[in-house]
Amino acid sequence: AQSVTQLDSQVPVFEEAPVELRCNYSSSVSVYLFWYVQYPNQGLQLLLKYLSGSTLVKGINGFEAEFNKSQTSFHLRKPSVHISDTAEYFCAVTSYNYGQNFVFGPGTRLSVLP
Amino acid sequence: NAGVTQTPKFQVLKTGQSMTLQCAQDMNHEYMSWYRQDPGMGLRLIHYSVGAGITDQGEVPNGYNVSRSTTEDFPLRLLSAAPSQTSVYFCASSYGQGPGDYGYTFGSGTRLTVV
Numbered sequence: 001a002q003s004v005t006q007l008d009s010q011v012p013v014f015e016e017a018p019v020e021l022r023c024n025y026s027s028s029v030s031v032y033l034f035w036y037v038q039y040p041n042q043g044l045q046l047l048l049k050y051l052s053g054s055t056l057v058k059g060i061n062g063f064e065a066e067f068n069k070s071q072t073s074f075h076l077r078k079p080s081v082h083i084s085d086t087a088e089y090f091c092a093v094t095s096y097n098y099g100q101n102f103v104f105g106p107g108t109r110l111s112v113l114p
Numbered sequence: 115n116a117g118v119t120q121t122p123k124f125q126v127l128k129t130g131q132s133m134t135l136q137c138a139q140d141m142n143h144e145y146m147s148w149y150r151q152d153p154g155m156g157l158r159l160i161h162y163s164v165g166a167g168i169t170d171q172g173e174v175p176n177g178y179n180v181s182r183s184t185t186e187d188f189p190l191r192l193l194s195a196a197p198s199q200t201s202v203y204f205c206a207s208s209y210g211q212g213p214g215d216y217g218y219t220f221g222s223g224t225r226l227t228v229v
Contacts (some may be wrong), residue, residue, distance in 0.1 A: 034217055043204060044119075045222035046155075059138065090156060101147070101172060102218070104162035 001029045002093050004105035012111045013081055021076040021108045023065075023091030033074040034092040034102070035065055044090065050074065061085070087113045116140050120205050120221035127195040127228045135190040135224050137205030143219070145174070145208040146188040148180065150201040151223075157204065163188055195228045202226070 003026045013019045020031060032051050036044040044049060048059025055067040065076045091105040121136045139146065147162035160170030163182040177199060179191040188207075192199060202225050206218035 003199075004156075008172045034220075036220075041223075043222045044218070046217040047221070049217055101159050101162060103156075104149075104158070106154050 002031070002095070002103045004091050004093050004103055006089075006091055006105035006108050008108050009106065010109045010111065012013060012113060014113050015083055016080050018079050019077065019081050019085075019110065021089050021091075021110065023074045023076065023105060025072050025074065025093045026036070027093060027095065029095050031067075031093050031095050033067060034094075035043075035059065035063070035074070035076050036090045036092060036104075037061075038088045038090065038107075040087070047076070047089070081110070081112045083112050085110060117203055118207055118219050118221035120203075120224050122224060123222070125226050126149045127192070127226065129195060129197060129228060131195050133192050133195065133213060135192075135203055135205075135226070137190065137221060138186050139188075139205075139207045139208065139219070140186065141209075141219065142185060143207035143209055144185065147180070147206050147218075148178070148188070148190045149204045149206065150174065150199075151204060152201050158202075160190065192226075197228045200228045206227060 005024045034049045035047040037047050038044045048057050050057045050067045058064045063078050088107045088109050090107045092102040094102045118139045139195050144165045148160040149157040158174050161180040163169045169180050202223050204223050205221040
């Protein structure tokens with residue numbers, strides 16, 4: 001079985017400050033990892049994904065994430081956030097052994113304050 | 115615009131009523147799925163399909179039925195609505211046999227309230 005933990009349910013941060021949203025996963029097989037963003041009253045949009053290769057992954061809107069296999073983590077970072085980054089962020093894990101179905105974390109609500 | 119279209123956007127049902135949530139995609143994706151989103155629980159998989167005529171259960175299938183008669187459409191049926199089915203429902207699709215390589219394309223969701 002696979003599982004995803006997002007320890008921070010809410011993260012408030014001031015505009016132009018850096019932010020890190022934490023994601024840890026549990027799996028007995030090799031995984032693919034994703035971050036999705038959900039703006040208010042909208043569906044989810046793909047931010048970035050790790051399938052293989054370089055452990056530092058760059059995504060849209062200036063976000064990046066680093067895969068750390070030994071710590072089973074895939075933390076999301078942005079060096080300087082904007083008001084428009086206010087949204088809910090979901091980490092997800094899948095693998096071929098899981099039929100490629102995703103397991104989502106509970107989400108982290110990022111609030112960017114002026 | 116290409117993408118995943120869900121209807122309706124909002125729905126209120128009485129306990130015991132049945133209804134169908136519609137999902138259509140025009141990207142020729144083989145893989146389609148239904149998730150429900152509840153506060154603090156993320157998204158949980160209800161049912162999925164890897165192609166027309168093929169469906170399977172996800173994590174929380176009880177109380178829901180699906181069918182896949184065409185590549186484009188993947189409706190979700192609530193047989194007898196219960197208050198525990200109050201949630202936001204998302205349909206998602208992907209290339210190939212699953213979202214592992216390309217990720218999902220999500221619809222905008224259906225907010226369902228059962229009273």
